[in-house]
Amino acid sequence: MAKTRELCKDIRDKIVDLYKSDETKIELFGLNSTRRVWRKKKDEYNPKNTIPIVKHGGGNIILWGCFSAKGTGRLHRIEGRMDGAMYREILANNLLPSVRALKMGRGWVFQHDNDPKHTARATKEWLRKKHLKVLEWPSQSPDLNLIENLWRELKVRIAQRQPRNLKDLEKVCMEEWAKIPAAVCVVCKPGQELQETYDLCNCKQRFLYQILSSSFLMYQILMSCNKMQINYLKIIQCDFLDFCFRFRLSQLKCTYDKNYRPLHAL
Template structure:
């Protein structure tokens, strides 16, 4: 079955507020958004259940199997961004990320990724490291405007489809 974010009443209200506030935004507003997110990529195999249709007694056929390795084979974490102008830089995240590391990643990758000129807006989700005091201060110091984003709304972010 399809996985969807768990939406509480507060999430639904925040989504409706966001939709109401942006209902009449022009396309020109949205082409000025730099979308961003982090992702984990499994280096070997997949981390979810996979179902296949197969003929009887064909379970061991290589086309019906997914090879595995002990302990999952590892993964990598990445931060990336994109806009209507194209993709931005991709950053390999080493270790676990907190607000300070997030600011460092943005410092090294955000501005070099911009291709939109003036008046752009940065989008990131409501992850705690994005909302950390250090992160908010970094945005204020750099005079970067970020889009007030409702939590539990990956369906609104085009980068989620990559």
């Protein structure tokens, strides 16, 4: 939670110099081929209002892409199954030339998620040798990657072109990716999603604090009871200290040790 909140701050501060990358799957026929029709309420199953279903989407291609607030970088089709060696080759042949083409300067920060190929020791060593600064990414947070908004933009543009085969699909992808203006890339910035994530982290933290504060208040009331309840209070004491240990509430634990632990000596 804390890392996600820090990430939101970092992205908002470094948006101009942040260079995002990721992979995506583009299907020939599938979610990319959404069509809308005018029909009556009970005509949803009329053949003229439906489209045939193609098994497995009619095939697909896997793409790697990158972009910054200055525009889109190169788009690369991944042939076969990508491993760490292939990923490093993609970075060498596409990332660095894209950075130079967009004139990113020396202060830019590279971003990719925690895919095992991205976090492999050899990949980290390659990035270090290239003197690339990498944004630390929290675990299980693929939805925070800003390139997802640009993938959506690309898929909408592909649906309008309606390619008929995989070769045509790849060609359309390359053409439409290059046409995406820098103004759209700037729109793909930390907006409502990151702000909502940041607020959610703060909300969870405040909620946890309220629960512990209420529990601590109840504990104070119980600790003021008579000596007949000491055995019961010792059980509560263990649970409360476990809470402090789990959530690392050192200040709260120190307050307890100072003010209430002596009561158990009665």
